[in-house]
Amino acid sequence: MPLPIFPYLCEIVRLEWVRKFFFVKTAPLVTPSHSRGFPELTGKTCTHALFCMMACPAPGAIDVIKTTEGWEPRIHKGHCIRCGLCVEACPNGVLTSGRILESMFYDHTRLSFSFRIDVDTNLCMGCGNCAVACPVNKVIDAQMAYGGRASTDQLLLKVSEGKCHVLYPELCTGCKTCENHCPNEAIRVSRLLEAVHIEEEEI
Amino acid sequence: MSLLQSVKNLVRSHSIHVAYVDVGSCNGCDIEVLACLSPRYDIEQYGIYVHNNPREADILLVIGAYTPGWEEKLHTLWEKIPDPKAAIAIGNCPISGCLFNRPHSLVDPPVSKHIPIAAEVPGCPPRPTEILSAVLSLAPLVFKDYEVAKR
Numbered sequence: 214m215p216l217p218i219f220p221y222l223c224e225i226v227r228l229e230w231v232r233k234f235f236f237v238k239t240a241p242l243v244t245p246s247h248s249r250g251f252p253e254l255t256g257k258t259c260t261h262a263l264f265c266m267m268a269c270p271a272p273g274a275i276d277v278i279k280t281t282e283g284w285e286p287r288i289h290k291g292h293c294i295r296c297g298l299c300v301e302a303c304p305n306g307v308l309t310s311g312r313i314l315e316s317m318f319y320d321h322t323r324l325s326f327s328f329r330i331d332v333d334t335n336l337c338m339g340c341g342n343c344a345v346a347c348p349v350n351k352v353i354d355a356q357m358a359y360g361g362r363a364s365t366d367q368l369l370l371k372v373s374e375g376k377c378h379v380l381y382p383e384l385c386t387g388c389k390t391c392e393n394h395c396p397n398e399a400i401r402v403s404r405l406l407e408a409v410h411i412e413e414e415e416i
Numbered sequence: 417m418s419l420l421q422s423v424k425n426l427v428r429s430h431s432i433h434v435a436y437v438d439v440g441s442c443n444g445c446d447i448e449v450l451a452c453l454s455p456r457y458d459i460e461q462y463g464i465y466v467h468n469n470p471r472e473a474d475i476l477l478v479i480g481a482y483t484p485g486w487e488e489k490l491h492t493l494w495e496k497i498p499d500p501k502a503a504i505a506i507g508n509c510p511i512s513g514c515l516f517n518r519p520h521s522l523v524d525p526p527v528s529k530h531i532p533i534a535a536e537v538p539g540c541p542p543r544p545t546e547i548l549s550a551v552l553s554l555a556p557l558v559f560k561d562y563e564v565a566k567r
Contacts, residue, residue, distance in 0.1 A: 242549060243545070248543070271508070291511035292514065293538070
């Protein structure tokens with residue numbers, strides 16, 4: 214009995230298989246809509262609250278830039294890690310990314326901020342750079358001089374008795390300017406982010 | 417264009433050999449590069465093959481924020497790759513140092529200070545599709561008519 218080679222080949226080398234083997238079917242190169250990409254502008258007005266910059270964990274990833282139309286957050290690719298915290302932190306919904314805004318709406322969540330300033334009194338040498346650099350101090354006492362000497366006590370940071378003291382920590386906006394200007398790394402600002410659940414009537 | 421050149425173009429467009437080097441990352445981007453090999457993304461159907469041998473590579477994928485241990489080695493590795501060649505920075509780390517670029521850290525980004533980088537794929541980590549489209553869009557720019565452009 215001769216070998217049924219032709220039916221055998223027809224069974225193995227099917228036309229469908231040959232087509233798939235030689236003419237590739239491209240993988241889906243599209244990004245799904247739920248993917249959390251780089252944040253994009255929604256077109257709502259930015260009020261320069263800077264919560265996006267406070268929430269951002271990556272150095273240099275987001276800046277709020279003044280344009281002719283007003284303030285505008287700008288994402289720097291190559292720095293942004295697409296965590297979506299700026300989208301959640303924004304009180305006005307200026308940014309959007311993936312399904313973050315929708316899930317915040319359905320879950321009734323938002324981020325709450327608090328800032329904590331720690332001064333290491335062993336390292337602090339009372340130079341007053343932090344108090345002079347602090348933008349909150351600058352608003353309260355624009356005349357603040359070298360060494361952190363000021364006429365008022367209603368300040369966020371003040372140098373007295375050779376050490377920096379935090380007087381009103383609730384005024385802090387978490388910008389970390391003091392931390393960047395401290396020559397001794399004595400002052401540390403921690404940004405505490407909490408996801409809180411808000412009641413429906415508050416929205 | 418000569419016939420030889422068109423044959424070379426045809427062959428090179430379906431045979432892109434990739435080597436990847438991790439110069440100090442968190443392994444997130446390594447996982448995404450390896451995900452390109454998985455059946456879902458399947459880079460081999462585009463004619464991209466991953467070998468971890470720089471001597472037979474065309475494209476070097478650089479991952480990581482450049483730690484001091486790579487100071488001599490990365491440039492030697494780049495020299496070993498035969499022409500035509502290109503390097504792609506994968507992820508934020510080789511571009512900016514990302515989260516590791518902080519005071520008192522030892523990393524020395526960007527990698528483009530040390531070897532010439534032809535393309536950058538931002539993301540922490542980038543999606544496999546982004547890596548794949550970067551390789552596919554860079555390859556014709558570098559390899560097509562290479563001998564003509566060199567002359």
